[in-house]
Amino acid sequence: MERGWLVVLLGVVCWCAGAAGVELTFELPDNAKECFYEEIEKGTASSLEFQVVTGGHYDVDVVLEGPSRQILYREIKQQYGQFQFTPETTGTYQVCFSNEFSTFSHKLIYVDFQVGDEPQLPGVGEHFTAMTQMESSSQKIHEDLNSVIDYQTHHRLREAQSRKRAEDLNERVLFWAVGETLGILVITVGQVMVLKNFFADKKGNQASY
Amino acid sequence: MMGRVLMIFLSLCVLSVVEGLYFHIGETERKCFIEEIPDETMVTANYKLQLYDPRTGGYMPSNAGLGMHVEVKDPEDNMLLSRVYSSEGRFTFTSHTPGEHVICLFSNSTKWFSGSMLRVHFDIQVGEHAIDYASMAQKEKLTELQLRVRQLLDQVDQITKEQNYQRYREERFRQTSESTSRQVLWWAVGQVVVLLAMGWWQMRHLRKFFEAKKLV
Numbered sequence: 001m002e003r004g005w006l007v008v009l010l011g012v013v014c015w016c017a018g019a020a021g022v023e024l025t026f027e028l029p030d031n032a033k034e035c036f037y038e039e040i041e042k043g044t045a046s047s048l049e050f051q052v053v054t055g056g057h058y059d060v061d062v063v064l065e066g067p068s069r070q071i072l073y074r075e076i077k078q079q080y081g082q083f084q085f086t087p088e089t090t091g092t093y094q095v096c097f098s099n100e101f102s103t104f105s106h107k108l109i110y111v112d113f114q115v116g117d118e119p120q121l122p123g124v125g126e127h128f129t130a131m132t133q134m135e136s137s138s139q140k141i142h143e144d145l146n147s148v149i150d151y152q153t154h155h156r157l158r159e160a161q162s163r164k165r166a167e168d169l170n171e172r173v174l175f176w177a178v179g180e181t182l183g184i185l186v187i188t189v190g191q192v193m194v195l196k197n198f199f200a201d202k203k204g205n206q207a208s209y
Numbered sequence: 210m211m212g213r214v215l216m217i218f219l220s221l222c223v224l225s226v227v228e229g230l231y232f233h234i235g236e237t238e239r240k241c242f243i244e245e246i247p248d249e250t251m252v253t254a255n256y257k258l259q260l261y262d263p264r265t266g267g268y269m270p271s272n273a274g275l276g277m278h279v280e281v282k283d284p285e286d287n288m289l290l291s292r293v294y295s296s297e298g299r300f301t302f303t304s305h306t307p308g309e310h311v312i313c314l315f316s317n318s319t320k321w322f323s324g325s326m327l328r329v330h331f332d333i334q335v336g337e338h339a340i341d342y343a344s345m346a347q348k349e350k351l352t353e354l355q356l357r358v359r360q361l362l363d364q365v366d367q368i369t370k371e372q373n374y375q376r377y378r379e380e381r382f383r384q385t386s387e388s389t390s391r392q393v394l395w396w397a398v399g400q401v402v403v404l405l406a407m408g409w410w411q412m413r414h415l416r417k418f419f420e421a422k423k424l425v
Contacts, residue, residue: 020229020332022229022331022332022333023335024333025242025243025244025245026241035233036230036232037230037231037232038231039228113230115229121342121346121353122342122343122346122356123353134354135354138354138357138358142360142361145361145368148368152368152371152372152375155375156245156378159378159379159382162382163378163381163382166385166389169389170385170392173389173392173393173396174392177396181399181400184400184403185407188407188408188410188411192414192415195415196418199422
């Protein structure tokens with residue numbers, strides 16, 4: 001009983017030891033800049049990934065700054081990027097997304113900020129003996145499934161991007177077609193009216209064309 | 210004695226874990242996040258609200274009774290969750306339809322404009338990441354291997370749901386593309402017809418006009 005509690009506690013403590021990861025999708029309005037901050041301990045392997053899902057030319061400016069405002073990673077007008085880093089100093093790291101170069105397109109941005117490794121299941125990792133075949137196989141399966149979920153996320157983002165573009169195109173085709181038909185009607189009727197006007201009897205003039 | 214110390218340490222740790230990612234918003238501003246999830250997926254979010262204290266120049270836990278209003282809308286714009294929570298805590302919801310869910314956060318400040326800055330710590334977990342295995346192991350008295358198998362089952366469950374959702378989305382995408390293709394074809398044919406019809410009408414109209422003018 002006592003040992004059970006200890007195991008759980010150790011598990012939660014390990015969980016606390018700076019392992020966190022969050023995926024967010026948010027809308028960045030035009031001419032706006034959004035920043036996210038995270039306190040990271042030194043030596044905690046972290047990674048940042050972003051992707052522009054919809055909007056304008058599918059590009060955004062990204063800047064990752066360290067505690068002393070030093071620039072660790074910077075991309076201008078990129079659609080997709082990934083950066084892994086291990087901080088050398090403990091402090092507040094900030095990642096800023098800027099859409100200030102765009103005048104009217106707001107962008108949907110996906111960001112994945114992982115700090116530290118994934119928290120282990122309670123009980124795992126406290127062995128003083130090597131893991132059994134069963135345990136190591138199940139760990140391998142877990143890691144593989146993590147990759148599958150990760151690939152699914154990327155696939156979903158790409159599919160969302162293509163789908164929104166296709167829906168956009170569908171709408172635009174309709175507008176274009178209606179507009180062009182109206183244009184043809186206006187021009188043909190206009191032509192006839194202008195031509196008739198050339199041949200119109202002016203007051204006191206004889207039509208002699 | 211050791212147990213007690215560990216307990217205290219543990220509770221301190223649990224509190225500090227919410228100190229994950231944070232961002233700043235104005236007191237009257239709204240911040241929305243979008244989660245595209247399959248149906249029957251649980252989403253859990255931990256948050257903490259802090260108010261800017263001009264005296265210290267830092268962010269202090271709000272003692273002005275500032276709460277966090279959370280609004281969750283499902284893909285059909287129905288309100289799944291709309292509640293005011295305290296300045297620190299967590300909320301959970303489960304999706305019933307697949308698609309884009311919008312989670313909006315704003316403080317329940319009564320100010321009409323400006324106000325001070327707020328720091329919001331936010332940690333959102335979806336699907337199998339939202340499940341707390343530590344408490345599950347404790348409650349159901351599972352061994353390590355049993356817990357691991359449970360975790361694998363949850364992961365595979367999530368993968369299956371996502372694949373189903375993917376199939377539904379791909380069908381929508383295919384329908385949109387086919388509709389565009391059909392529209393382009395019909396409009397091309399239609400416009401040629403309109404052009405021919407208008408050309409014919411023009412000739413007929415003008416001929417009548419010139420005949421009336423005795424020029425033809």
